[in-house]
Amino acid sequence: MISATDLRLTFGKGTPLENPALRGMSLTVNQGEFVTVIGSNGAGKSTFLNALAGEVLVDSGQIIVDNQDVTKLPTHKRAGRVARVFQDPLAGTCEGLTIEENLALAIKRGQRRGLTSAVKRQYMEKFKDSLSSLNLGLEKRLGDKMGLLSGGQRQAVSLLMASLTPSSILLLDEHTAALDPKTAAFVLELTTKIIEEQKLTALMVTHSMKQALEVGSRTVMLHQGQVVFDIEGKDREGLEVKDLLGLFEKQRGLEVDDDSLLLG
Numbered sequence: 001m002i003s004a005t006d007l008r009l010t011f012g013k014g015t016p017l018e019n020p021a022l023r024g025m026s027l028t029v030n031q032g033e034f035v036t037v038i039g040s041n042g043a044g045k046s047t048f049l050n051a052l053a054g055e056v057l058v059d060s061g062q063i064i065v066d067n068q069d070v071t072k073l074p075t076h077k078r079a080g081r082v083a084r085v086f087q088d089p090l091a092g093t094c095e096g097l098t099i100e101e102n103l104a105l106a107i108k109r110g111q112r113r114g115l116t117s118a119v120k121r122q123y124m125e126k127f128k129d130s131l132s133s134l135n136l137g138l139e140k141r142l143g144d145k146m147g148l149l150s151g152g153q154r155q156a157v158s159l160l161m162a163s164l165t166p167s168s169i170l171l172l173d174e175h176t177a178a179l180d181p182k183t184a185a186f187v188l189e190l191t192t193k194i195i196e197e198q199k200l201t202a203l204m205v206t207h208s209m210k211q212a213l214e215v216g217s218r219t220v221m222l223h224q225g226q227v228v229f230d231i232e233g234k235d236r237e238g239l240e241v242k243d244l245l246g247l248f249e250k251q252r253g254l255e256v257d258d259d260s261l262l263l264g
């Protein structure tokens, strides 16, 4: 469960470049909920995810993850609770390490101790099983360097890495945006499968309103560092991109000026 209350964060405070990125951002996401997050450029989507992950600390407000106040905790102290997949397929994995080594690092996320050889053998089986489920033949390539994989294969492995250990929340930051349409569709399908099977609590930022409505059970739109609408259940069923646009314009009296939201 995530509970973010009245988050405020200004970059470059007191300088000519002062930029209030979060301006009273509040959102509660229940256990097992899959929320898609949209908003035009600069709306504060990545900053919100960074705040949840501890990459940036908010100026004020409170972040609770599974009943623990993590507001002031740095990233490494949240690592056991927060898993993340980034837009750049290179960002979530170490290209110089093998697939196996990357998976081993992921399974140790948030733990201090090393793995004994018995545990390593046990994990090898788990890695092979998980990789087989991707149907990409990667279970036969455990010794290959991550850098040899395509962007889609890497994102698939990143998703596996993010879900190998039970974390409280999964944050997906436009994780299909750098992929070609076919690969993006595959990674999105895999995302939905992993989230549903493992009943993960997930937030997925996307630039595509269409994608935001296709997956998950709830969609929130950010604008100027706040939630401008939050839609789920019957209100969300059957909604189309034009309806979302209408909602946004009604709420803010503004037109969406970010083409990628409409075209994506």
Ligand SMILES: Nc1ncnc2c1ncn2[C@@H]1O[C@H](COP(=O)(O)OP(=O)(O)OP(=O)(O)O)[C@@H](O)[C@H]1O
Residues within 6 Å of the ligand: 011, 012, 019, 020, 021, 039, 040, 041, 042, 043, 044, 045, 046, 047, 048
């Ligand atoms: N590290 C930083 N230093 C200064 N300003 C920042 C920093 N990170 C983000 N910003 C600014 O904060 C605002 C929100 O940025 P953010 O990246 O969260 O938006 P976004 O909704 O993710 O946009 P996009 O869709 O373009 O990725 C923007 O005006 C951005 O320029």
